[in-house]
Amino acid sequence: MAITPTNTGNTIASTSSTPKLAKFKSSSLDHEIYTANRRGTIATAASSDWKALRTPLNGRSLHVGGVSGGAGTGAGGGTGHMTRAASTSSLASSTRTMTNYQEYKMEIINQGKCLCGQYIRARLRRAGVLNRKVTQRLRNILEPSSHVVYEVFPALNSMGEELERMHPRVYTNISRQLSRAPFGELEDSDMAPMLLNLVAKDLFRTSITWGKIISIFSVCGGFAIDCVRQGHYDYLQCLVDGLAEIIEDDLVYWLIDNGGWLGLQQHIRPRVGEFTFLGWLTLFVTVSAGAYVVSNVCKRIGCQLYSLIF
Numbered sequence: 001m002a003i004t005p006t007n008t009g010n011t012i013a014s015t016s017s018t019p020k021l022a023k024f025k026s027s028s029l030d031h032e033i034y035t036a037n038r039r040g041t042i043a044t045a046a047s048s049d050w051k052a053l054r055t056p057l058n059g060r061s062l063h064v065g066g067v068s069g070g071a072g073t074g075a076g077g078g079t080g081h082m083t084r085a086a087s088t089s090s091l092a093s094s095t096r097t098m099t100n101y102q103e104y105k106m107e108i109i110n111q112g113k114c115l116c117g118q119y120i121r122a123r124l125r126r127a128g129v130l131n132r133k134v135t136q137r138l139r140n141i142l143e144p145s146s147h148v149v150y151e152v153f154p155a156l157n158s159m160g161e162e163l164e165r166m167h168p169r170v171y172t173n174i175s176r177q178l179s180r181a182p183f184g185e186l187e188d189s190d191m192a193p194m195l196l197n198l199v200a201k202d203l204f205r206t207s208i209t210w211g212k213i214i215s216i217f218s219v220c221g222g223f224a225i226d227c228v229r230q231g232h233y234d235y236l237q238c239l240v241d242g243l244a245e246i247i248e249d250d251l252v253y254w255l256i257d258n259g260g261w262l263g264l265q266q267h268i269r270p271r272v273g274e275f276t277f278l279g280w281l282t283l284f285v286t287v288s289a290g291a292y293v294v295s296n297v298c299k300r301i302g303c304q305l306y307s308l309i310f
Contacts, residue, residue, distance in 0.1 A: 105252055107146075111261050112247040114149050115156060116220060116240045122157050123164075123221030129228045137236045152261045155268050160218045174222035175230075184226065189235050192223045193242025200246045208254045210267050216246065 117138050124130040164171045176184030178195045186192050199219055203212050220243050227235040247255070259266060 105256065108252055108255050108260055109244055109248050111146060111148050111152075112251075113240055113244045115153055115261065116217065116243045118149065118153050119157060119160060119217050120221055120224040120236065120240070123160075123218075124224060124228060126161070127225050129225060131228075133233050134228055134236065137233050138240075148261050152265055155265050156214065156217065159214050159268065160221065163214060163218050164221075171218045171222045173226070174219060175226040186227060186230060186232055186235060189232070189238045192227060192235055192239050193245070196220055196223060196239070196242050197246060200250060204250050208251065210264055213251065213264075216243070 121130065121135070121138055124134055173184065175181075175186055175192070175195075178184075178199070179186070179191070181187060196216070196219060200216050203216060220239060223239055224236055227233070227239065255261065255263070
């Protein structure tokens with residue numbers, strides 16, 4: 001199955017029939033290269049805790065071995081014990097840091113699942129197909145897992161809605177665009193997640209941006225509409241799990257390097273106080289106009305008071 005490159009201006013298309021599916025895993029060469037490169041720079045995460053991962057332990061272990069060879073003498077033995085103690089402490093610290101990093105990684109994945117469930121519900125509501133059965137299927141993932149979901153979801157939803165409004169043909173009837181089955185029928189629960197994974201592989205092949213991440217959420221929302229219209233309510237959970245797999249395999253390291261999901265909000269709404277030249281110019285013009293108006297008003301009031309007094 002071949003998929004044309006997916007972006008906000010081109011429709012998603014398939015040129016051959018969909019094979020009977022085993023779930024598509026991210027074992028492609030592109031992902032292996034990407035993962036290998038990202039693991040080397042894993043310490044560039046937002047928190048200073050991740051920076052401890054930069055220090056390799058191999059050099060310290062060799063040094064310990066070298067010193068312990070001379071541990072027969074008094075001074076050499078003392079130095080060896082001190083070095084071993086320092087190395088053990090560093091190893092324990094690195095283990096704790098790695099544990100915290102894994103917890104942070106799982107937190108980002110869980111937040112992505114929750115954002116996906118919230119986005120699917122909002123998309124189904126916009127399409128007019130949200131009902132009680134759908135809400136029951138999404139009940140386990142609709143509740144925000146943290147304040148991050150509360151803060152990020154409005155931005156994600158508004159940007160996704162704008163993207164769907166700009167390119168309605170791209171983000172509707174997704175199953176018909178990707179499947180050669182009659183009327184785009186989703187034959188089993190693995191088909192929609194597998195097709196979504198294929199779209200993600202093609203979309204993130206060259207680069208990862210916030211726009212592409214919002215685009216994959218929009219494609220997922222389009223699949224959710226197709227599932228509901230075809231009566232496959234139980235496919236929605238599989239669709240959310242499929243997007244979580246995409247986040248874990250392709251996006252989690254990029255998200256960590258870009259501030260997690262909160263980076264989306266900061267990308268859309270820059271921090272207050274970061275003024276550009278145009279911002280300073282606008283502020284200067286506004287203050288100058290205000291001062292001019294106030295001076296004219298004071299001048300007129302002064303003239304009237306002068307005429308009344310004298």
